[in-house]
Amino acid sequence: ETGVTQSPTHLIKTRGQQVTLRCSSQSGHNTVSWYQQALGQGPQFIFQYYREEENGRGNFPPRFSGLQFPNYSSELNVNALELDDSALYLCASSWGQGGQETQYFGPGTRLLVL
């Protein structure tokens, strides 16, 4: 069984740029959720994708967008980067839509915006 993987591990961007983060879900899982974890905080829900459709969204602006592919891997895109977007971005996969399924987390991508 392959766990959740994320790429890249680290990334440095400048304000105003765009970034794409990638996630491969655990085998057998069809749902991917993305979270942002700022320093000293718990993860905060960005959105969830279920069978290639956005299934739910947290309190994040539209410049945070995503995709899910037929193999259930996913991308998180952030446009017009701001300094406050500097954080650890976590991807989690699960079987079935909704938040009550056990979610399995990847190691995260650490984004620094200068």
Place this chain on the structure above:
Amino acid sequence: AQRVTQPEKLLSVFKGAPVELKCNYSYSGSPELFWYVQYSRQRLQLLLRHISRESIKGFTADLNKGETSFHLKKPFAQEEDSAMYYCALSPYSGGGADGLTFGKGTHLIIQP
């Protein structure tokens, strides 16, 4: 909107002592509650969830709806329990997804 509060940022106890990590939540419906743990240099992983009523690594947690709490307990702490612990809530009860709402976490240090 739902909220999860972990009042202790840092908790330090001696090996063999009892441990209690506090978690309080606010949510008007029937939530699903979780404890996630992150050991040093490892990814976030599920420790336990209230619906399964399991004891994992000696930890238990009871959902108290009256006090809106889901405290994590272990009678005798071990050094390998040192980690970051997050309490999380899922409000989803059908249709769509709101994801997990996490507390800010408690750093548990077990002293030898």
